[in-house]
Amino acid sequence: xxxxxxxxxxxxxxxxxxxxxxxxxxxxxxxxxxxxxxxxxxxxxxxxxxxxxxxxxxxxxxxxxxxxxxxxxxxxxxxxxxxxxxxxxxxxxxxxxxxxxxxxxxxxxxxxxxxxxxxxxxxxxxxxxxxxxxxxxxxxxxxxxxxxxxxxxxxxxxxxxxxxxxxxxxxxxxxxxxxxxxxxxxxxxxxxxxxxxxxxxxxxxxxxxxxxxxxxxxxxxxxxxxxxxxxxxxxxxxxxxxxxxxxxxxxxxxxxxxxxxx
Numbered sequence: 001x002x003x004x005x006x007x008x009x010x011x012x013x014x015x016x017x018x019x020x021x022x023x024x025x026x027x028x029x030x031x032x033x034x035x036x037x038x039x040x041x042x043x044x045x046x047x048x049x050x051x052x053x054x055x056x057x058x059x060x061x062x063x064x065x066x067x068x069x070x071x072x073x074x075x076x077x078x079x080x081x082x083x084x085x086x087x088x089x090x091x092x093x094x095x096x097x098x099x100x101x102x103x104x105x106x107x108x109x110x111x112x113x114x115x116x117x118x119x120x121x122x123x124x125x126x127x128x129x130x131x132x133x134x135x136x137x138x139x140x141x142x143x144x145x146x147x148x149x150x151x152x153x154x155x156x157x158x159x160x161x162x163x164x165x166x167x168x169x170x171x172x173x174x175x176x177x178x179x180x181x182x183x184x185x186x187x188x189x190x191x192x193x194x195x196x197x198x199x200x201x202x203x204x205x206x207x208x209x210x211x212x213x214x215x216x217x218x219x220x221x222x223x224x225x226x227x228x229x230x231x232x233x234x235x236x237x238x239x240x241x242x243x244x245x246x247x248x249x250x251x252x253x254x255x256x257x258x259x260x261x262x
Contacts, residue, residue: 066191066201070209073187077180078216084176085220088169089228092221097169098176099217100162103210105177106184110206113188184209 081102088094160177161170191205192198 064201064204066203066205067208069187069190069201070205070212073183073209074212076183080179081176081213081216082220084172084179085217086224088172089224090168091166093166094169094172095221095224097162097166098173099169099214100165101160101170101173102176102217103213104162105160105173106213107210109177109181109184110188110209113185 085095085098088098157167157170157174160174161167188202188205191201193202
């Protein structure tokens with residue numbers, strides 16, 4: 001049989017466990033609530049930026065479908081871009097390179113999609129490049145010149161890179177671009193490009209995607225610059241710190257006064 005003391009201890013333990021579970025559940029609810037709030041704030045901020053740049057009244061109920069699609073896209077990709085951008089803390093040059101490569105990469109990503117939509121083409125173009133059958137050179141070179149082929153990674157960096165830009169920023173941008181590319185293409189593909197009104201949606205999407213990326217990079221740079229700036233101080237504080245005894249160093253006792261000899 002369990003004695004009374006052990007029984008009381010077990011009751012206390014169960015009570016503490018229930019209390020701990022309740023705390024965990026409350027914290028989880030709080031985190032979920034904060035996540036929803038943060039997403040709502042981000043959406044509102046994005047909406048204000050888009051409306052400000054597009055000069056569209058906030059009271060207009062029928063704003064562009066392209067802007068709606070862009071707003072949903074930015075909510076998904078901006079946090080990803082922000083996290084990677086703010087990892088580049090060594091220099092402004094790295095961050096400027098990252099910014100340039102992302103904007104350039106997004107522009108190049110949408111260029112063929114935009115062109116195909118503008119032309120109203122649904123099927124793939126079948127283009128045969130080369131000579132007619134039977135007209136190939138007859139000579140077969142059995143000792144071709146050996147050329148060291150660059151790796152796929154090197155090719156990717158070379159094709160993606162912008163001349164003169166920092167390579168660390170470029171390398172980070174490549175990884176970020178891979179994370180967001182499909183989201184961008186999926187959102188843009190929702191907007192049909194055949195009818196004139198739909199092409200207007202695509203134009204707005206494309207224009208304000210680039211505009212908002214630039215605005216967000218400005219915002220990220222300001223936030224990062226503020227966090228990396230040296231902490232403000234005062235002469236009084238520095239004087240007090242100068243008098244303080246360093247950690248781990250024992251303060252010497254005051255010297256004993258030596259009585260004067262008479």
